[in-house]
Amino acid sequence: MLNLDNADADGDADELETPPTLPQPPAQPEEESLRLLAEQSKRPEDVAIQPPYTAPLAPYDMELLQRVGLKGKLVAEGSVWGAGEGKRRLREASGAEAASRFVELERSGIAGKASHLPSESLSLHERRTRFAESSSSTLKLPDTAGQVPNGKGSQHRSTSLNQSTPLLPMTEATLVASNYDDRECSCPREFYQRAELNTSLFFEDCTRSIDFVLAHTINAHEPTEAENAEKRRVFQENLVQQGLEVELSQKDQIYFVKIHAPLEVLRRYAEILKLRMPMKEIPGLSVVNRSTKSVYSSLKTVCQFFMRNIYVDEQYFPRRAHRFTAIYSRDKEYLFDIRQDCFFTTAVRSRIVEFILDRQRFPAKRHSDMAFGIERLVAEGVYCAAYPLHDGEINEKGTIRELLYTNWASVKKWYRYQPLDDIKEYFGVKIGLYFAWLGYYTYMLLLASIVGVACFLYSWISLKNYVPVKDICLRSNSNITMCPLCDWCEFWNLKETCNYAKITYLIDNPSTVFFAVFMSFWATLFLELWKRYSAEITHRWDLTGFDVHEEHPRPQYLARLEHIEPTRTDYVTNMKEPTVPFWRMKLPATVFSFSVVVLLIALAFVALVAVVVHRMSMLAALKVDGSGMTTSKAIVLAAASAAFVNLCLLYVLNYLYNHLAEYLTELEMWRTQTQFDDSLTLKIYLLQFVNYYASIFYIAFFKGKFVGHPGEYITVFKYRQEECSSGGCLTELCIQLAIIMIGKQAFNTILEVYLPMFWRKVLAIQVGLSRLFGNAVKPDKTKDERWMRDFKLLDWGARSLFPEYLEMVLQYGFVTIFVAAFPLAPFFALLNNILEMRLDAKKLLTHHKRPVSQRVRDIGVWYRILDCIGKLSVITNGFIIAFTSDMIPRLVYRSLKSPDGTLNGYLDFTLSEFRISDSSKLQSLAGDFSNITTCKYTDYREPPTSPEKYHLTSMYYIILACRLGFVVVFENFVALVMILVRWCIPDMSVELRDQIRREVYITNEIIIDQEAQRARFERAKRNYSVVQNPSEQDVDAASVDEPNTKFIQIEKLLTANLSQIEMDSILHGENSTTGISGADC
Structure with missing residues (x-):
């Protein structure tokens, strides 16, 4: 097959050698030649094996077809060896045959090579026939493709256009067996290695890979089994009509439908999905690749030598060279290495198949717009599961899964960076971005943890010199009688709060202000550096030009609008499309959704009131049970008990929130999956925000702030409001934060470790596989096919990442919003995240089916939520320092009251006096303190001897x-x-x-140059067919430039004589206005 792209016009035309003209068979249509090729490759015993290749076969597909023909030769032997041994010998036989033919070609010399090369004079049918006989496994064109050696050495080849054979399209590539390079067959070699490791990754013919699996059971006793069988039949027929190939298997009463996407299907849907695919590697772009690597290396510090044990181990995860990518188009397929087996990766293949599965219909009893999609069939029980396959077991050497499990998911590797590129290749962009964000957040927490621990150590060291603590714990006259803190409480001595005063100082000290300012700076720095880091990841993963508006509509959205006439013209595509009626559907759904969300938020506040009531009742119970517990201990115990109750309510309400939020979001009829996920995320986070933070906001800003004073307390429904414990509200706030944050993280970690194991056992029992977990001898898992072993794993849903993001973002709120009350929050978050990162990876690799790759541009609405949390943290920390802590009163005392600028006498400054005889209720609570006449309370009010007794003093307003x-x-x-x-x-x-600008420029230059080559080629064909002038033909053929070496310099004709419209027509195809195309230039 001829490839004029690889012809070099710089050689001397006099030294060029014209290949001999061979007799030409009659021209045959493309389909007819394919049919003849398939028939020639078959044997009589292979009639049952007919891969339905309907598109022009790429060289690799033709090789697979040749290998299919070899299967019949080994059928009898395979029945003796067994299925596994037969498949292995089949691969060895086909590989050995290709190798022997290649060695024969090498030994035959120049004449042998020349005789084996397809000539320009051959017809399409004859060339493909010769290729099928050669079984070459070269997938990439060699550097010397298109050159024929002669007596003077390897010289450039010219093509004479006076041959009687019509020229081939440029997309046809010549495969040359000379100048063999090991890297040229890297893709098929990896293919054979994967097949050798696990034959169950392929169909029974050992050639077609399994891209997706559907599983179902058949229960004849079920009344709906006939209906389900009909749905499966119609659904699978629709899949075949879309070009997919299916194969059925059975194991343990479970039926598996294995799906393979042929090349033509992949090409068609890659264009529909606008996937960015790697372009051909072109010599001369090494400078660009080195520049890209320098950007990657710029993230590393000068301490790289000392940190080599922290970075990704390149022995297992070698650095991937950056390649140019472009949006795939079948019209410009010459830009891509589509012949490579690794061109469409397993992640891309499964994504394309899932896209097809989500949009195929099935019959229903009543006509339903929603009777489509594999998700609906799984929900109705028609199928048990739908999933792509892992590439092997976690202990199976040579697989990516084993490599990631050993060197990424292991807790022993906690100190190493994550292999993000390999994670992205195996799980897809969406999961790769999550782990990239989680890893970056964890490493940023390291700095916050160091500063937080340093502030805590400073407070611990300076505690012994803090004067108010000395006054409470060491002063002889510190036995001050304090007024009761509740209606059932007794009088108490201030000296009882010695330990709580020490704890309060560890939180409320001069370093608190510095740490609060630092954390506000840290939150901003984290988001800005993440945007910078995310930009590089986006570029590295070819997402720079990804536009969410190009995303296809959700099938559920289209189904609900199926009967609505197009009412809007899309601004981008200029096409009419159905639109959700605003007054009839959009507005009612939005109002209803908003109303329910407000109701749920109110329910969260009701839960908060319930926690407050529990705390008050707990305090009363502790005081009347006669245990003799002091007031301060009773208040702390009641606060801790209420925190645990609040934690339990959180998990109960979470379940309700998640289900209602998903239902409400579905009513809003969002067009794309990204819009749907963002709306759902925002709803659930708002509800969770109120659920988790309401009690903390109450303690921080409301509790003990509006209680009045002894003898005149402010009541609500005739009940006295809560006061803070003897240690102050900041101590209670710290306790609440520690219990909710650390308790929630510990509980989630336990769930992540043991819950997947539990559900896997439940799943095994449901499908009749409980014997795997019983006391009986376990079956040999190596006998199970790959699809059977993956079936036993848990499903990874489309929104399975949501709880992972939610957990981390809620933690981010604890770290930033209330960090002034809990300086050690970043440290505990760091410890949790180091474990969380590896446990998430292990859970994903061990307990779950392989997720379908999903393409996203960033972390979505989570970034906006993080940004809002960062801004809110500035406000909350400022108010906590000003109104909850005692920092401002201490500064005022030092500046206005203290004679020596110290805190000597500060304790008396913060206390006010109350005469017990002024309140009959306090007199009844005297008990053991019947001999006292006054008590102290924390406030700034006039003494009972003042004319304005119990009024706020001027110092309060200052x-x-x-x-x-x-x-x-x-x-x-x-x-x-x-x-x-x-x-x-x-x-x-x-x-x-x-x-990025340089890569875009070079990519456009490549496309323009290739289009120019194509235009000259088409012009040469037309001249040959009309004029048939040999001299002019030779000139046109010799003028074809080598695109691999001259892709950047465009001819002066293109830059000087073409308008912008004509240039655009070359780049983008036919122009509907001018009628100009690249072939006309």
């Missing part, structure tokens, strides 16, 4: 003004720092931006 002023200064200072950080850190580095 402190309030200082608190408000601090909030204003803090917010503006941090906001200014955040603005400066965002201004100093661009979203994309200069090197990466220049690199």
Whole structure:
């Protein structure tokens, strides 16, 4: 087959050698030649094996067809050896035959090579026949493709256009057996290796890979079995009509439908999905690749030598060279190495098959717009599962799954960077981005943890010099009688709070302000650096030009609008499409959804009130049971008990929120899956935000702030409001944060380890496979086919990543919003995430079926949520420092009251006095304190001897003004720092931006040059067919440039004489307005 792209016009035309003209058989249509080829490759015993290749066969597919023909030769022997041995010998036989023929060609010398090469004079049928006889396994064109050796050495070849054979299209490539290079057959060699490792990854012919599996059972006693069987029959027939190939197998009363996507289907749907695929490797682009690698290396510090044990081990995960990509188009297929077996990876193949499965219809009793899609069939029990296959077991050497399990999912590798490129290749972009974000967030927590631990150590060291703690714990006169904290509480001594005062100082100390400012700066830095890091990942994974608006509509969306006439013209495509009626469907669904969300938020507040009531009742019960527990201990115990109750309510409400939010989002009729996921994510997070943070906001900003004073307490429904414990509200806030955050993380970790094991056992029992977990001898798993072993794994749903993101984002809220009350939150988050990252990886590789690859541009709405949390944290931390902690009163005392600028006497400054005789209720609670006349309470009020007794003092208003002023200064200072950080850190580095621009430019140059080559070729064909002038033909053929070496310099004719419209027509095909095409230029 002729490839004029590889002809070099720089050689001397006098030295060119014209290949001999061979007799030409009659011209035959393309389909007829394919049919003859298939018939020639068959043997009589192979009639049953007929792969329905309907498209022009790529060389690799032709080789597979040749191998299919060899199967009949070994059928009898295979029946003796067994299925596995027969398949192995089949592969060895076909590989040995190809190798022997190649060696024979090498030994035959120049004449042998020349005689074996397909000539320009041969017809399409004869060339393909010769290729089928040669069984060459070369998938990439050699560097010397299109050259014929002669007596003077290897010289350039010219094609004479005065031959009687019509020229072949440029997409036909010549496969040359000379100058053999090991790298040229890397793809088929990997194919044979995979087949050798696990034959159950392929159909029974050992050639067609299994891209997807559907599983179902047959129960004749079920009344719906006949209906389900009809649905399966129609559904599978529709799959075959789409070009997919199916094969049936049975194992343990479970029936498996194995699906293979032929090359033509992959090509068609890759164009429909606008997938970006790698272009051919072109010599001369090494500078571009080196520049790309430099961007990757710029993330590493100068300490790379010392950190070589932390980076990804390139022994197992070699660095992938960056390749140019372009949106796949069958019209420009000459730009891509489509002959490679690895061109359509397993992730891409499964994604294309799932796209087809989601849009095929099946019969229903009543006509339903929603009677389509594999997801609906699985939900109705027609199929048990639908999944792509893992490439092997986790202990099966040579598989990607084993490599990731050993070197990524192992907790022993916690200190190493993640192999993100390999994760993306195996699981897809969406899961790869999650682990990239989780890893980056974890590494950023390292800095926050170091600063948080340093602040905690400072508070621990300086505790012994803190004067108020000394006054409470060491002063001889510190036995101050305090007023009761509740209606059932007794009087208590201030000295009882010695330990709580120490704990409060560990949280509320001068380093708290610094740490709060630092964490606000850290949150901004984290998001800005993530955008920068994400930009490089996006470029590395060919997502730079990905537009979410190009995403295909959801099948559920199209089904509900099936009977609606097109009412809107799309601005981009200029095509009419159905639109959701605003007044009849969109507005009612939105109002209803909003109303239910508000109702659920109100339900979360009701749960908060229930927790408060529980705390008050618990406190009363502890005081009346006669145990003699002190008031301070009773309050702390009641607070801890309420925190556990709140944690239990969280998990109960979570279940309700998730199901309702999904139902409400479905009613809103979002067009694309990305819009649907973003809306669902926002709803659930709002509900979870209220659910998790309501009690914390209550303690931080409301509890103990509006209680009044002894003798005149402010009541709600005749009940006195709660007061903070003797250690202050900040201590309670820290306890609440620690229990919810650490308890939630520990509980989720336990669930992630043991829950998948539990559900796998339940699944095995449901399908009658409980013997695998019983006391009996376990069956040999090596006898199970790959699809059977994967069937026993848990499903990985389309939204299985949502709880993982939600858990981390809620943790991010604890780390940033309330960090002033819990400085060790980043440290505990770091410890959890180091374990979480590896457990998520292990869970995904061990317990779940392989997910279908999904393409996304970024982490979606989660980034906007993180940004909002970062801004909210500035406000909350400012108010916690100003109103919940005692930092502002201490500063005011040092500045206005203290004679020596110290905190000596600060304890008396914060306490007010109350005469017990002024309240009959307090007199009844005196008990053992009947001999006292006054008690102290924390507030700034006038003493009972003052004319304005119990009124707020002027110092209260001074402190309030200082608190408000601090909030204003803090917010503006941090906001200014955040603005400066965002201004100093661009979203994309200069090197990466220049690199992207250069790659776009070179890609366009390649396309333009290839289109120019194609235009000259078509013009040469027309001239030959009309004029048949040999001299002109030779000139046209010799003028064809070698695109591999001259792709950047375009001829002056293209740059000087073509308009922009004509240039666009060359790039994008036919122009409907001017009628100009690339062939006309």
